[in-house]
Amino acid sequence: MKSLGPDSIQTWFIKIFKFAESEYFRWMKLIFERKLMLSKFVLEAYIILLYKGASNEKNEKENRMNIKNYRPISLINSDIKLLSKILSTKVLDILKEQKIPIIPIEQQGGVKGLDGTTISQIIHNGFKDIVENPAKAKLDQRVKGMYYSSTDIRKAFDTVDHKAYKKIIESLPINKNLKELMVETTINRSMRIKLRSDEGKEILSDKIPLRRGIAQGDSASVLKFQLVMAPLSHSMNKMGPKATSLLPVSHTLFIDDLIFYGKSPNDLLILEEIAKKTIAEMGFELNISKCHTKLNPGEGSEFENKELF
Numbered sequence: 001m002k003s004l005g006p007d008s009i010q011t012w013f014i015k016i017f018k019f020a021e022s023e024y025f026r027w028m029k030l031i032f033e034r035k036l037m038l039s040k041f042v043l044e045a046y047i048i049l050l051y052k053g054a055s056n057e058k059n060e061k062e063n064r065m066n067i068k069n070y071r072p073i074s075l076i077n078s079d080i081k082l083l084s085k086i087l088s089t090k091v092l093d094i095l096k097e098q099k100i101p102i103i104p105i106e107q108q109g110g111v112k113g114l115d116g117t118t119i120s121q122i123i124h125n126g127f128k129d130i131v132e133n134p135a136k137a138k139l140d141q142r143v144k145g146m147y148y149s150s151t152d153i154r155k156a157f158d159t160v161d162h163k164a165y166k167k168i169i170e171s172l173p174i175n176k177n178l179k180e181l182m183v184e185t186t187i188n189r190s191m192r193i194k195l196r197s198d199e200g201k202e203i204l205s206d207k208i209p210l211r212r213g214i215a216q217g218d219s220a221s222v223l224k225f226q227l228v229m230a231p232l233s234h235s236m237n238k239m240g241p242k243a244t245s246l247l248p249v250s251h252t253l254f255i256d257d258l259i260f261y262g263k264s265p266n267d268l269l270i271l272e273e274i275a276k277k278t279i280a281e282m283g284f285e286l287n288i289s290k291c292h293t294k295l296n297p298g299e300g301s302e303f304e305n306k307e308l309f
Contacts, residue, residue: 010078028083034177038080038184044207045191045215046075076217080185087181088220094174102172103226104233107253147262151275154287156256157221158213160228161283162187165214168227186224189215212283225255228282232258235278241267 014021030036049070054063063069095102169182193205214221214228233253240250241262250271251260260271279286 042077042080043188047191047193048073074216081219084185084219088223091174098173106233106249106251107226147268149260149268151258152287153256154285160213164282165228232278236271236274239274240271
């Protein structure tokens with residue numbers, strides 16, 4: 001499910017009309033002080049279905065009757081988007097001030113001032129080049145027998161367990177009001193599906209509470225998911241293979257994309273077991289069909305070309 005990005009209309013409105021600015025920040029202050037509770041209305045999203053076309057040769061009418069040819073778009077209240085952005089900034093600032101490494105260094109996604117995509121690719125591509133090119137491995141005996149595996153979590157954002165999420169937020173060294181808002185803006189979300197009949201009549205579903213997952217379009221969603229994934233990294237760092245000068249990290253994360261690195265097949269097996277156990281506790285499920293293991297073709301190991309998952 002996708003969500004519309006900011007269109008700047010509300011920002012323009014608040015900047016131009018001073019009364020709107022003062023009223024908005026008065027509302028925001030009351031929310032953060034918990035003197036005013038968020039209404040169910042601002043936490044409710046409307047879901048519309050956007051036709052994305054089809055590549056098959058069926059007629060247009062038949063294609064439009066297939067739900068797979070539609071992309072759900074989430075329309076979220078703009079006030080809650082702005083509030084969530086400020087909430088995310090406040091929480092990150094507090095964690096930074098206290099110098100508490102809640103978000104592990106292995107997490108390269110959504111890090112301020114860092115192009116996580118580029119960094120992750122540099123790390124992975126450099127390692128992958130060594131693993132998949134035996135000639136290069138022979139040039140340096142230190143890298144002989146290197147291994148990596150990629151892990152995919154099925155529908156990660158949509159399947160976050162709210163109980164696990166709440167426990168993680170409650171453990172943070174932030175004030176009670178911020179904890180409540182981090183939880184409330186996640187577990188109290190709901191949606192209605194809006195459709196239009198062939199005759200042009202609008203059909204609106206009953207309210208559907210979101211029992212799992214982090215809402216698409218939530219401006220704090222990146223931070224929330226970083227926090228959800230943090231226990232996984234901390235578990236692997238604590239119980240997995242120890243870092244070395246050659247392998248300073250045993251894994252990297254780009255939001256929910258997880259890659260293991262090891263000096264032996266056993267390293268990957270250990271990391272895999274830790275990951276599977278931790279992921280299950282967080283309410284996630286591995287997408288086995290998208291998990292991939294690559295073992296050094298020049299090593300001649302009995303594990304060569306076998307899948308670990």
